[in-house]
Amino acid sequence: MTRVIGLISGTSVDGIDAALVEIFGTELDLKIELLAGETYPYPPALREKILAVCANSAISMAELAELDDTIAQVFAQAAQNIQTNHPKAELIGSHGQTVYHRPPQQNSLGYSLQLGRGEAIAQLTGINTISNFRVADIACGGQGAPLVSRVDAFLLSHPTEHRCIQNIGGIGNVTYLAPRNQENWLQSVCGWDTGPGNSLLDLAVQYLTGGSKTYDKDGEWAASGTPCIPLVEYWLQNPFFQEPPPKSTGRELFGVDYFQQCLADIKKYELSSGDFLATLTELTVASIVQSYNKFLPKMPDKVLICGGGSRNLYLKKRLETNLNQKSETKIPVLATDEVGLSADYKEAIAFAVLAYWRNQGIPGNLTQVTGARKEVTLGNIYLVTDRLRVSIES
Ligand SMILES: Nc1ncnc2c1ncn2[C@@H]1O[C@H](COP(=O)(O)OP(=O)(O)OP(=O)(O)O)[C@@H](O)[C@H]1O
Numbered sequence: 001m002t003r004v005i006g007l008i009s010g011t012s013v014d015g016i017d018a019a020l021v022e023i024f025g026t027e028l029d030l031k032i033e034l035l036a037g038e039t040y041p042y043p044p045a046l047r048e049k050i051l052a053v054c055a056n057s058a059i060s061m062a063e064l065a066e067l068d069d070t071i072a073q074v075f076a077q078a079a080q081n082i083q084t085n086h087p088k089a090e091l092i093g094s095h096g097q098t099v100y101h102r103p104p105q106q107n108s109l110g111y112s113l114q115l116g117r118g119e120a121i122a123q124l125t126g127i128n129t130i131s132n133f134r135v136a137d138i139a140c141g142g143q144g145a146p147l148v149s150r151v152d153a154f155l156l157s158h159p160t161e162h163r164c165i166q167n168i169g170g171i172g173n174v175t176y177l178a179p180r181n182q183e184n185w186l187q188s189v190c191g192w193d194t195g196p197g198n199s200l201l202d203l204a205v206q207y208l209t210g211g212s213k214t215y216d217k218d219g220e221w222a223a224s225g226t227p228c229i230p231l232v233e234y235w236l237q238n239p240f241f242q243e244p245p246p247k248s249t250g251r252e253l254f255g256v257d258y259f260q261q262c263l264a265d266i267k268k269y270e271l272s273s274g275d276f277l278a279t280l281t282e283l284t285v286a287s288i289v290q291s292y293n294k295f296l297p298k299m300p301d302k303v304l305i306c307g308g309g310s311r312n313l314y315l316k317k318r319l320e321t322n323l324n325q326k327s328e329t330k331i332p333v334l335a336t337d338e339v340g341l342s343a344d345y346k347e348a349i350a351f352a353v354l355a356y357w358r359n360q361g362i363p364g365n366l367t368q369v370t371g372a373r374k375e376v377t378l379g380n381i382y383l384v385t386d387r388l389r390v391s392i393e394s
């Protein structure tokens, strides 16, 4: 057993998800025990700065260095806090904070930058730390995302059920899992970014409330409105939604500029604020279901949702309705908690597992998901215990 801390702050930039887990086995026998899970909100000024950088505001190299170190410090503090009243962890897997993601183009590699450098976290915590998970996959021509699919496969596949594991964070991403009893089940895993999760919804709530609210709690505001389907159908014409996998995205596409365009588009319709939020929710839901209909080998028996959007009751209801519009048999939408894996901390758990695999030389990517030429171990290892130095001193 290895005790590992997983750390991540995603595209919602709402805070650091920390998970303290005990990990057993390797792949087919992989098991995890969640000892503690917590979200540590960013200080408001730091969140503002990160969101500005994510929205492409220019910063100097000195400001970039300072931001990288500040994020490393708050990540290190989260690692210390999550261990309170628990035995010390042996390893940290830190995703860091994505501030820029550029999928590979025709003849050029992708690029993905996560701030909160692992070498600083290692020194601040005194715990061996693994970070920078995306670059090895990108160097092999991959998208560098989504990386949770291999972890989903070994933690959430079922002997006989076809499952979709749908993350609804700032951005949405899916992993399709064929039954484990099926021959070559691992090779038949697929996955991709589906498009906006909560990113546009959050921007809309912040716009409508002058910043006094940052999200639509439980989807109550959207539930008071009616989605404008013609607008959703117009937005779904965006090339991203037609693009076959492998594909990844971020706030670079579904961020502030896209939101401003949505605002301009609604001017032609007399939408209430509830209608506007219902319509943005419908875009998230319709982009998910359309990608299943277009790119899955078959529709799943069950959809398991995770990420903050899994708490949005209106979104969950609309997803279930949309999924079952054409389906003969009812496809239930459940939170991953229902199958024993925390919907809130699944991504943090995933990076704990990816670090654990890196430490054992086990690859972390699935080439059929990211499009990388080969499977590779993911992450840079930063050691604080140097065996050589100990042997010289002793
Ligand atoms: N009770 C709730 N009701 C509705 N929405 C919620 C609720 N709690 C959280 N959310 C939504 O979830 C978002 C945060 O989700 P999450 O932490 O999964 O995003 P993330 O991990 O940063 O994104 P990504 O997975 O794209 O990196 C919030 O910004 C909010 O929109």
Ligand SMILES: CC(=O)N[C@H]1[C@@H]2OC[C@@H](O2)[C@@H](O)[C@@H]1O[C@H](C)C(=O)O
Residues within 6 Å of the ligand: 010, 011, 098, 100, 101, 112, 144, 145, 146, 147, 148, 149, 167, 169, 170, 171, 172, 173, 193, 248, 249, 250, 347
């Ligand atoms: C560059 C980046 O941070 N991408 C995120 C984003 O947020 C959701 C989706 O897009 C996913 O592909 C990815 O993160 C998760 C943890 C992943 O790599 O699986």
